[in-house]
Amino acid sequence: MRFLVVGAGALGGYFGGRLLAAGRDVTFLLRARRAAQIAATGLVIQSPQGNLHIPSPPHVSAENIGGPYDVVVVGSKAYDLASTMDSFAPAVGPETMILPLLNGMQHIDALVERFGEARVLGGLCLISATLDDEGRVLHLNDSHGLTYGDRAGGIPPRIQAIQQQFEGAGFEAKASDNVLQDMWEKWVFIASIAGLTSLMRGSIGDVVAAGGQDVALALFDECAAIAAHNGFAVRPGAIERGHAFMTAAGSPITASMYKDLARGGAVEADHILGDLLSRAPQPAPAVPSVLRIAYVHLKAYEVQRARAQAAAN
Incomplete structure (x- = not known):
């Protein structure tokens, strides 16, 4: 299963980095400034749950996305969502699942309008993290949970497929049968x-x-x-x-x-x-x-x- 993690900020950098360290097929979608920063320092995570340094994480720019991914993980700020959707649109194919980690519900409406009802999952994370001035991901507490699910409810096969990828990936992942709740x-x-x-x-x-x-x-x-x-x-x-x-x-x-x-x-x-x-x-x-x-x-x-x-x- 191929994951495109949109950005390598506090959320994308943390969860994407953990997935990558666990051997999953992860590529980061990066803007030029963040790409240059990571080229110089690698992806660095400092965490009570264990530090991580990935010298050269796979990444791509928006104009160089080669085709669809299986899962697109979106953790942008809400006020950046319109431009973020433009950036990852070439990665969305007929079977792509979009897993947003934003708070609230307004982003779900925007993603569904742009990419269709079936492609948009529900998701949330429980973590306190930030980037420092050098671009390191600083995990500030012990929690690092990620909950995801089909907005229609239940645990259908496509959620089970993600569940297999998230198991043993170095964070607390929960497939929810009532993710909207x-x-x-x-x-x-x-x-x-x-x-x-x-x-x-x-x-x-x-x-x-x-x-x-x-x-x-x-x-x-x-x-x-x-x-x-x-x-x-x-x-x-x-x-x-x-x-x-x-x-x-x-x-x-x-x-x-x-x-x-x-x-x-x-x-x-x-x-x-x-x-x-x-x-x-x-x-x-x-x-x-x-x-x-x-x-x-x-x-x-x-x-x-x-x-x-x-x-x-």
Whole structure:
């Protein structure tokens, strides 16, 4: 089975690197800058689960894709998805499976519209990772899970084929028979932590120390209610874990969206928070919800960032 991993950033570099080290047929789709970086240093992963250095990982540029791959793994940021789809389109054939690892659901709609219902799987990952200034993949916690499945449910033969490739590949892989439920539950979690830590400009522990547990729980429960409205009620165990996570005293955790905001980078406000709001029961409440306030806060940041960029140019 031939895998094309789109990019070698934190997600693609980590999971693609593990697959490649396990002997799987993996090629990275790279832009020129990342290709030059990897040519100089190799693909480097530093992880509590074991470090990895692959001197010359196979890679290709978009214009040199020779034909279809069996699986295309997509882990781009949502705001880059349109250009990312253009880049890997030549790798998509009649039997190609596209495995996206983005958060939320909006990307599924875009991928289905571009490549067709049958080709797009569901997927998510549970990992905290980033690239440092030298292009090394830094795995920041012990979790390195990847969940995938057919959006229609069950474990059909094509998912079993991927399962065989992922077994023993150096990360925790789970074939899900209800991947949409898993994706919605992660969306609730990600939207909650992103909304809270971005709005409050601090960690979960900071919010708890300020006496804001009620705000944290209100945001989580609002996101969970939207999931339920869309037919994906968060399971009791996930609610219990979410409540505990959002109110953990002393927790240093912040969302990657807050980290992007703090460094002045682009944020996935529309994909993670805005799209979730658009799926809430209508009409909207007269008093803006915590999710709505968090979303407007991020959109105001985007306005400020665009103004600063225009002034700089």
